[in-house]
Amino acid sequence: MTSESDNSSQRAKAGNGRVASFLLADHRYVFLGTSVVALLGMLLSSQPRSSMSFLAHAYAVEVLMYYFLAAWVVLSLVALVNKLARWRDYAVVSPFVRPGFRKVERILSYFVWAFAIVLFVDRGVMGLFAITSSAIASNSNPKDSLSSAIYMLYEGRQIFATGIATTIELAVFGTLIAFFLALLLVFLRIQRIDRPDNDLVRFLKVIGSGFAKVYSAVVRGTPMMVQAGIIYFAGFGMFKGSGMSVTQVNGIWSTFIAGLVTISLNSTAYMMEVLRGGIESVDKGQAEAARSLGLSQWQAMTKVVFPQGIKYSIPGLSNELVINIKDSSVLSVIGVFDLMFATTTVAGIYYRQTETYMVAAVFYLILTMVASKLLSMFAKRLDVKSGPVMGTSDTTIPSAEAEH
Amino acid sequence: MKSANEEHASTSEPVIKVEGLRKSFGSHVVLKDIDFTVMPGEVVTIIGASGSGKSTLLRCINLLEIPDAGHVWFHGKDLAAQHVDVNKLREKIGMVFQGFNLFNNMNVLDNCTLAPVTLKKMDKAEAESVAMGHLRSVGLEEFAKADVNTLSGGQKQRVAIARALCMRPDLMLFDEPTSALDPEIVGEVLGVMRDLAKDGMTMVVVTHEMDFAKNVSDKVVFMDQGVIAEEGSPKQMFTSPKHPRTREFLSRYLEDTKEK
Numbered sequence: 001m002t003s004e005s006d007n008s009s010q011r012a013k014a015g016n017g018r019v020a021s022f023l024l025a026d027h028r029y030v031f032l033g034t035s036v037v038a039l040l041g042m043l044l045s046s047q048p049r050s051s052m053s054f055l056a057h058a059y060a061v062e063v064l065m066y067y068f069l070a071a072w073v074v075l076s077l078v079a080l081v082n083k084l085a086r087w088r089d090y091a092v093v094s095p096f097v098r099p100g101f102r103k104v105e106r107i108l109s110y111f112v113w114a115f116a117i118v119l120f121v122d123r124g125v126m127g128l129f130a131i132t133s134s135a136i137a138s139n140s141n142p143k144d145s146l147s148s149a150i151y152m153l154y155e156g157r158q159i160f161a162t163g164i165a166t167t168i169e170l171a172v173f174g175t176l177i178a179f180f181l182a183l184l185l186v187f188l189r190i191q192r193i194d195r196p197d198n199d200l201v202r203f204l205k206v207i208g209s210g211f212a213k214v215y216s217a218v219v220r221g222t223p224m225m226v227q228a229g230i231i232y233f234a235g236f237g238m239f240k241g242s243g244m245s246v247t248q249v250n251g252i253w254s255t256f257i258a259g260l261v262t263i264s265l266n267s268t269a270y271m272m273e274v275l276r277g278g279i280e281s282v283d284k285g286q287a288e289a290a291r292s293l294g295l296s297q298w299q300a301m302t303k304v305v306f307p308q309g310i311k312y313s314i315p316g317l318s319n320e321l322v323i324n325i326k327d328s329s330v331l332s333v334i335g336v337f338d339l340m341f342a343t344t345t346v347a348g349i350y351y352r353q354t355e356t357y358m359v360a361a362v363f364y365l366i367l368t369m370v371a372s373k374l375l376s377m378f379a380k381r382l383d384v385k386s387g388p389v390m391g392t393s394d395t396t397i398p399s400a401e402a403e404h
Numbered sequence: 405m406k407s408a409n410e411e412h413a414s415t416s417e418p419v420i421k422v423e424g425l426r427k428s429f430g431s432h433v434v435l436k437d438i439d440f441t442v443m444p445g446e447v448v449t450i451i452g453a454s455g456s457g458k459s460t461l462l463r464c465i466n467l468l469e470i471p472d473a474g475h476v477w478f479h480g481k482d483l484a485a486q487h488v489d490v491n492k493l494r495e496k497i498g499m500v501f502q503g504f505n506l507f508n509n510m511n512v513l514d515n516c517t518l519a520p521v522t523l524k525k526m527d528k529a530e531a532e533s534v535a536m537g538h539l540r541s542v543g544l545e546e547f548a549k550a551d552v553n554t555l556s557g558g559q560k561q562r563v564a565i566a567r568a569l570c571m572r573p574d575l576m577l578f579d580e581p582t583s584a585l586d587p588e589i590v591g592e593v594l595g596v597m598r599d600l601a602k603d604g605m606t607m608v609v610v611t612h613e614m615d616f617a618k619n620v621s622d623k624v625v626f627m628d629q630g631v632i633a634e635e636g637s638p639k640q641m642f643t644s645p646k647h648p649r650t651r652e653f654l655s656r657y658l659e660d661t662k663e664k
Contacts, residue, residue, distance in 0.1 A: 198487070288468055289505035289564070293519035293571055294495030303518060307509045 031096075034109040035076035038069040041116035044123040045069075050130035055122045062122075065115040072112050141350050149355040156346040163342025164363060166256065170263055170331065170338060171324040171371075177260075178267035179317065185268060186275040188212040194297045212272065219269035225330040227266055232258035232334040259336035263328055271320050278313030279305055314382060318375035322368050329364075339363055417480065419444050419575050419606050420465060425474035427460055434460045436630045438474070442575070447607045449617040449638075452627035453653060458610040459502075461627070462579050465608065466490075466497045479574070495523060498568030502580040504560040506552040506567070512539065513548040516567045523571075531570070538566040542596050558589035562596055569600075576600065578609040614657050618642050626650045 045066045049055070055062045083090045095101055135142055135150040142148050153160065189212035191205040219227070235258055239249040282305045290300035329340035343360035347353045418441040425438040434457045442448050450458045463469040465476055467483055467490050476483040478493055507515050516535035520526045526534075539545050542562040552560065561581055568576060578597065582590040594616055601607060601620050611617060617624050617638060624641040626634045626649070634647040642658065645651045651658075 283503075283505070285501060285503050285505035286507055289499070289501060289567075290507070290519075291491075292466055292468065292494060292497070292499035292501075293568070294491050294493075294523050295519060296491050299522055303522065304507045304509065311509075 030105060030109055031076040031079045034112045035073050037116045038072045038076075038112050041069045041112070041119045042066060042073075044116075044119040047123045047127075049123070050127040051134075052126040052130040053122050054126065055118075062119075065119065069112060069115055072108065141352065145355050145358075148350075148352050149359050152346055152350050152352060152356060153359055156342070156349070159342045159345055160339070160359070160363070162337055163339040164367070166337050166341075167325065167328050167339040167367065170256075170259055170328040170336070171321060171367075174260055174263035174267055174328070175271075175321045175324050177264040178271050178320070181264065181268040182271035182275055185212050185215065185272045186279065189216070189272060189276055190279060190301070192297070216269045216272055219266055220273070223330070224262065224266045224327055225333050228259065228262040228331050228334045231262045231265070235261075255331075255335040256337070258334060259328070259331040259338070262331060262334075263324055266327075267320055267324055270323075271317055274316035274320065275309065275313045277316065278311070279309030281312055282308045311382065314379055318372075318379060321375065322372050325367050325371055326364060416443075418442060418477070419446075419479065420608070421475075421477040422461075422465070423475045423477075425461070425464060425476065426472045427457075427464060427469060428472060434630055435464070435471075438630075438632060440625065440632060440635075442606060442608055444574075444606055445604050446623060447601045447605075447609065447621045448623045448625060449621040450608065450610045450625045450627060451612070451614070451617055451653070452633075456627040457630045458627050459579050462499075462577050462608060462610050465577060466494050466499055468499075491523075495519075495571050496574045497577060498571060498573035498575070499577040500561065500564050500568055500579065500581045502583050504557070504564050504584070506555075506560055506563060508552060510552070511548070512544065512550050512552060512555070512563050515552060515563060516570045519567075520570050535566065535570050538569045539563070541569075541599070542566045543592075556589065557585045558592045561585065561593045565593075565596055565600070575606045575608070578607065578611070580610050580612065582611065582613055614642075614654070626653065628653075 045062060079094075079096050082094055082096065086093060091097055096105070131147050132150050135147040136154045138147070138151055141151055188208035191209045193202050193205055197205065232253075232255065235253045236249060239253050240246070244252075286304050286308075287300045290304045291297070295303065328336075328338055332338055332341035332344065335341065339360060343356050346359075347356035350356070420440070420442040422438055422440040425435055425440075426433075427435040438457075438461060440461070450461065452458050460469055464471050465478075465483075467476070471484050474484065478497065481488065481493065483490065483493060507518065510518065513532060513535055516538065517528065517531040520531040520534065521528055524531075536545060536548060539548055542565055544559060544562055544566065547555065547559065547563075552563065555563065565576075565581075581597070582593050585593065590613065594613060597607070597609070597616070598620055609616070609621070619638070621638055623635060624638050625632055626641065626645075626647070628647075628649045634641070634645060634650045641650065642654065645654060645658075
């Protein structure tokens with residue numbers, strides 16, 4: 001008897017995870033878990049019906065379902081009282097643990113789930129449809145938040161679509177450009193003086209790695225919002241200074257271009273640090289072995305260290321895309337028409353800030369979740385161990401312990 | 405081994421000549437005025453306690469550590485001089501590390517062919533046939549296409565030896581090649597090294613394997629606190645060491661042999 005329940009709980013655990021096994025397979029909690037589901041179903045049933053409710057046409061069915069759920073809750077309470085009264089020998093003497101009863105209980109619990117789901121669809125999903133269709137059909141902004149959000153989303157759909165497209169373009173192209181720039185910069189950053197180098201090479205190496213260090217410090221030490229302002233207005237001034245009219249300058253140096261330049265240059269610094277972390281975590285012995293065979297520092301880097309270091313960096317690099325989706329929002333300060341700018345535009349039209357920002361939050365969340373899902377699939381294909389994690393811009397990849 | 409020895413002996417110029425070598429890390433002096441020569445075909449073992457400077461001396465020979473003062477002549481060229489093409493000279497000095505240091509992004513064969521293909525402009529097919537020959541001699545022919553991460557420690561170290569041999573070095577440096585291996589596997593690596601010595605390869609071996617030092621080497625160097633305390637033939641070192649530190653260091657070993 002117990003072994004049967006153990007087996008089924010293990011099976012469920014392997015299949016659907018802990019929550020499912022907790023609610024369905026583990027006898028001790030079948031009543032507890034499903035009675036919560038039943039109570040939720042009853043609560044939904046007590047909600048007002050929307051115009052699209054299909055149960056409105058089958059009132060008797062809903063009454064039956066309601067009483068079935070109520071009966072289940074009562075049965076659970078009886079079982080609970082029984083358990084509290086006989087807590088020492090419940091598992092042996094209680095009628096609720098007899099094999100026949102258990103089977104019935106399990107089958108009934110499936111009905112509880114089914115009824116709760118039917119009620120959820122009727123009240124929740126159909127209700128949302130009803131709200132959506134009435135909000136869309138409405139001529140003025142509805143009072144309640146959900147309807148209002150849907151109304152503004154529908155009315156401002158073109159604004160939001162433009163904003164989302166711009167945000168995706170900024171994040172994707174910005175990250176790609178930054179990746180290639182970061183590869184160049186990290187190459188400068190890790191230059192070390194080698195014995196056979198002549199004085200010119202030594203000088204260039206010092207300049208190169210110094211430049212990379214300063215670049216990284218300045219870019220990571222200033223807010224992107226400020227960088228965006230500097231880049232946009234400095235660029236504007238430069239083109240203007242070359243004798244162009246304002247219209248001409250706007251044609252070349254649009255806010256989007258300035259925003260793309262900003263996000264690329266900003267992300268370059270962070271990606272360079274991620275790459276550096278990956279490259280430095282490649283065990284130094286391998287570079288030494290390559291040098292001992294007569295390979296130059298450059299050959300050892302390109303043939304042995306870089307391929308491994310870039311692979312180690314992939315989780316951190318893909319994390320940068322997720323960060324850029326979110327951080328591109330600050331570019332709205334120079335007037336880039338991204339999702340954030342779209343949000344403030346819509347909020348300005350309807351004077352409903354909370355609802356519009358909630359809409360923006362949902363969009364950003366969907367974008368970042370889709371991006372990290374795609375990236376982790378990509379990383380899995382490349383056989384990289386850890387997937388991308390949501391983090392802040394300050395996340396750095398800890399380099400593996402150095403040998404010396 | 406003897407024949408190879410005599411062949412080289414006619415030129416009688418040392419492969420490696422170290423003179424007045426000094427090296428310190430910060431304020432810690434690791435090597436003090438080391439003088440040391442290796443003749444062609446000679447197998448020199450360096451023994452001594454941990455921290456006595458053995459590995460640093462070895463690493464100074466191919467300039468993985470830059471000496472603070474002194475000279476390292478390899479075939480008469482001073483490696484320690486400024487602007488000497490170290491890369492070119494290193495091609496002729498193979499090195500085997502304690503931690504194997506195989507390239508993890510390549511398979512066994514690519515580990516062996518990387519340097520010959522990159523440096524000698526040997527074409528891939530030729531480099532591969534040379535590499536297969538060396539892999540065969542270390543008994544790992546069938547692992548040529550294996551990922552290095554799937555190999556055991558002993559196999560990794562044998563690949564590392566084959567990789568170094570692919571450059572046809574004049575001199576092989578071994579930096580505690582068996583210290584990271586468990587006792588059962590040590591034998592397979594020492595076997596390969598013994599074969600190499602028999603073929604007349606000039607070798608400098610830093611090791612804690614006293615049997616190897618005693619039976620395979622032509623010269624044993626005992627280092628203590630950054631200086632060469634004593635050097636001599638294995639017979640002399642293992643039967644009548646003169647320096648008290650040598651006697652102390654080898655005491656357990658000397659007693660063992662007496663019991664036998």
